[in-house]
Amino acid sequence: MSSVMTTHDAPPATTPPTGRAIVLDGVSKTYDVKGGGAPVTALTSVDLTLRAGEFFSLVGPSGCGKSTLLNVVAGLLDASTGQTRIGDRTVSGPDRATGIVFQKATLLTWLTIEENVLLPSKIAKRLDDETRARADHLFELAGLADFRKRYPSELSGGMQQRASIVRALVGDPDVLLMDEPFSALDEFTREGLNDELMRLWTDSPKTVVFITHNIAEAVYLSDRVGVMTSRPGTLKEIVDVPLARPRGPELRSDEHFYELVSRIRGLIGHHHEGTNR
Incomplete structure (x- = not known):
C-alpha cells in the first residue's frame, strides 16, 4: 500500500492562505x-x-x-x-x-528579466522597498537570482516562463x-516547473x-x-x-x-x- x-481539507502550507x-x-x-x-x-x-x-x-x-x-x-x-x-x-x-500567466511568457525583449518582473508594479506606481524585497525572494525561490540582469533572449523557454510567474506574483495578488x-x-x-510552482505556491x-x-x-x-x-x-x-x-x-x-x-x-x-x- x-x-x-x-x-480533503484546505491545502496545508507554511503560511496561511x-x-x-x-x-x-x-x-x-x-x-x-x-x-x-x-x-x-x-x-x-x-x-x-x-x-x-x-x-x-x-x-x-x-x-x-x-x-x-x-x-x-x-x-x-x-x-x-x-x-x-x-x-x-x-x-x-x-x-x-489578480495575476495572470499566459501560454507564452510575453516578456519585453529590450528589458532585463528584473525590469520585466518589476514593470507592472512600476506602471501601477507601487514599486516600493517591499515589492523589491518580494521580487528578491521570488527570484531566489524560482532559481533566477543569477539571471535577473539577463535579457529574455539569453534564457531558455522554461526560464522565461519562470520569470513570467515571478512577474505575476511580485505584486502579491490574491x-x-x-x-x-x-x-x-x-x-x-514541464515537470521541473511544476515543482517550482509548487514551491512558490506553498510559500505563499x-x-x-x-x-x-x-x-x-x-x-x-x-x-x-x-x-x-x-x-x-x-x-x-x-x-x-x-x-x-x-x-x-x-x-x-x-x-x-x-x-x-x-x-x-x-x-x-x-x-x-x-x-x-
Missing part, C-alpha cells in the same frame, strides 16, 4: 459571429466555488471553454449571463489583485490565473485557477480538478485530489496518483464516447 497520506474565494454563479458566454452567422455558446451554466488559497485545475477537450472561463474570472471578458465574485468584489473588469503556462515545453522542463498559497490539457500535471498540482464537457462547456464533474502536501517528484510514481489520473482520463473519454454516438 502506498505511504502517501491524504487529506492569502488568496480569496472565487464564486461563479450561472456563468455563460455566447459569442456573436461576424457576417450574421448563428451565435456560438462557449460556456453554459457554470456554477463553481473555490476556497481561499485553493489550487484548482480545469481540464477538458480542446475548445470546451476553459480559457473563456479563465478570461471571465480575470475580467477580460464579460459573461453573457451569471455573475463572478472574487472575495466581496463582483468582477466587472481587470483588477491588480488570485493567480494560469492559462496552459507550460504547454509549449518538453516533459522534463494564492487562490489558483490553472488551465491544462495534461491530466497528470493537474493532479500533481491541485486540490481539486474540474472536468469540462465539450462545447458548450460546463463542469461535468469536480474530482478531489486528496494527496498530502507538500508534494514532490516521488508522488508521480505513487499508485494513488495514477488512480486519480486514470479516473479523470476516463471522465473525459466517456464524454467523448457519448458525443460521438
Whole structure:
C-alpha cells in the first residue's frame, strides 16, 4: 500500500492562505459571429466555488471553454449571463489583485528579466522597498537570482516562463490565473516547473485557477480538478485530489496518483464516447 497520506481539507502550507474565494454563479458566454452567422455558446451554466488559497485545475477537450472561463474570472471578458465574485468584489473588469500567466511568457525583449518582473508594479506606481524585497525572494525561490540582469533572449523557454510567474506574483495578488503556462515545453522542463510552482505556491498559497490539457500535471498540482464537457462547456464533474502536501517528484510514481489520473482520463473519454454516438 502506498505511504502517501491524504487529506480533503484546505491545502496545508507554511503560511496561511492569502488568496480569496472565487464564486461563479450561472456563468455563460455566447459569442456573436461576424457576417450574421448563428451565435456560438462557449460556456453554459457554470456554477463553481473555490476556497481561499485553493489550487484548482480545469481540464477538458480542446475548445470546451476553459480559457473563456479563465478570461471571465480575470475580467477580460464579460459573461453573457451569471455573475463572478472574487472575495466581496463582483468582477466587472481587470483588477491588480489578480495575476495572470499566459501560454507564452510575453516578456519585453529590450528589458532585463528584473525590469520585466518589476514593470507592472512600476506602471501601477507601487514599486516600493517591499515589492523589491518580494521580487528578491521570488527570484531566489524560482532559481533566477543569477539571471535577473539577463535579457529574455539569453534564457531558455522554461526560464522565461519562470520569470513570467515571478512577474505575476511580485505584486502579491490574491488570485493567480494560469492559462496552459507550460504547454509549449518538453516533459522534463514541464515537470521541473511544476515543482517550482509548487514551491512558490506553498510559500505563499494564492487562490489558483490553472488551465491544462495534461491530466497528470493537474493532479500533481491541485486540490481539486474540474472536468469540462465539450462545447458548450460546463463542469461535468469536480474530482478531489486528496494527496498530502507538500508534494514532490516521488508522488508521480505513487499508485494513488495514477488512480486519480486514470479516473479523470476516463471522465473525459466517456464524454467523448457519448458525443460521438
